[in-house]
Amino acid sequence: MRVLIVDNEIYLAGSIATKLADIGYECDIARNVKEALKDEKYDVVLLSTTLSGQDFYPVIEKHKGSIIILLIAYISNDTVSKPMLAGASDYIQKPFMIEELVRKINHLSEHKNMQNMLVAYQTYIQNALKCYKTQDIDPKKLKFPLLIKTNKTEYADSFVFELTKQTKGSFKYIIAQNLTQTQKELISSECEYIYISEAQNLNQNEIEKLLNLSQRKKLILSSTNFNLNIKTESIEILANESHFSIDEIATIDDYIKHIINMYQDKYPDTELSKRLGISRKSLWEKRKKYEITKKK
Structure with missing residues (x-):
């Protein structure tokens, strides 16, 4: 990690550089602003405000x-x-x-890495779910626990991401088939929402236990089983008929x-x-x- 120390107290700057170098940092010293503006990149800048x-x-x-x-x-x-308003990250008093x-350098470095990862994850999620548009969400009208019935799980995922984005809330994501006793205990975590995906893989008793464990949480379950009946509010999100993945088995129709x-x-x-291997009359039929209207 490269560190630039900007301080006109040369003995102090040298002492800091020596101690940081002993634990693996690569340090440069700038005695004034002009030297600090050289076209070089640093991971950390230690800037004296008494220049x-x-x-x-x-x-x-x-x-x-x-x-x-x-x-x-x-x-x-x-x-x-x-200086903090101008863009400085933190301060330490001499x-x-x-x-x-x-400790401050490590903490700020980890925080910066987490922010970069968060942006990357958000970009990936937005791109991965962009095909799975859901109906408009009014968080004030939703009641919990909530069961989302859908023939494509990605629609439920998209719904939850959009909901938490609008409410600026956090959620814990659990795939039902991976649900363990330890994870059940985590339902009491600090997250505002608990989202359990693929609830069709749980039996009725397991679902009832989850409902009891999460009474103080906003629990959301998704299921591709439209016959799943539990004592919750439920909504249905049907997949766009024109959208299915190449790895799915679709009927001929x-x-x-x-x-x-x-x-x-x-x-x-x-x-x-011709491409479908049927006649024009069959295409018309x-x-x-399918009640498909051809655009004119």
């Missing part, structure tokens, strides 16, 4: 992608509040123990219906019927059977 007669804000702007810890002699708006500085819906505007009837 006599120098404006240190350009250093914060230059290294805003790094962890910036202010080295302060006293706490004030000028040494802490304003004199300080090197162990305390390392579902497949033909899918192809007609997807390609009838791309190919003329002669070509479409299929449209009538």
Whole structure:
């Protein structure tokens, strides 16, 4: 990890650099703002707010992608509040123990990594679920426990992600078939929502136990079994008929219906019927059977 120490107290800066180097950090020292603005990248910048007669804000702007810890002699708006608003990450007051500085560096580094991972996960989830649009959600009208019945689990996943996004809540995600006694105890965790996916794999007794365990939580279950009847509020989310994965086994009727819906505007009837291996008359009959209207 590369560290830049910006301080005109050269003996203090050298002492910090030596102690950090002893535990594996690579350190450079800048005695003034000009030296700190060189076109180099650092993981951490230790910035003194007592650089006599120098404006240190350009250093914060230059290294805003790094962890910036202010080295302060006293706490004030000028040494802490304003620099933090400008983009500094934290501060430590002189004199300080090197162990305390390392603790702050490690904590801020872990926090930054978690933020980057969170953004990556959110981007991945949004992309993975973008095909699974659900109805508009009004959190105020929802009652819990809630059972979501759907023929594609991804629709229930999308519903839960959108709900927690709107309410700025957190949820614990559990796949029913992986539910253990330890995980059942975790239902008392700090998360506002508990989402148990694929509840069709649980028997009635297991579901009743879950309902009892989560009385103080907002419990959401999803099931592809539309005949599952439990004493909860329930909603149904039907999959878009034109959407199924290549790894799913579809009926012949579902497949033909899918192809007609997807390609009838791309190919003329002669070509479409030929690709389906049926006559034009049969194609017309299929449209009538499936109640598919051809766009003109």
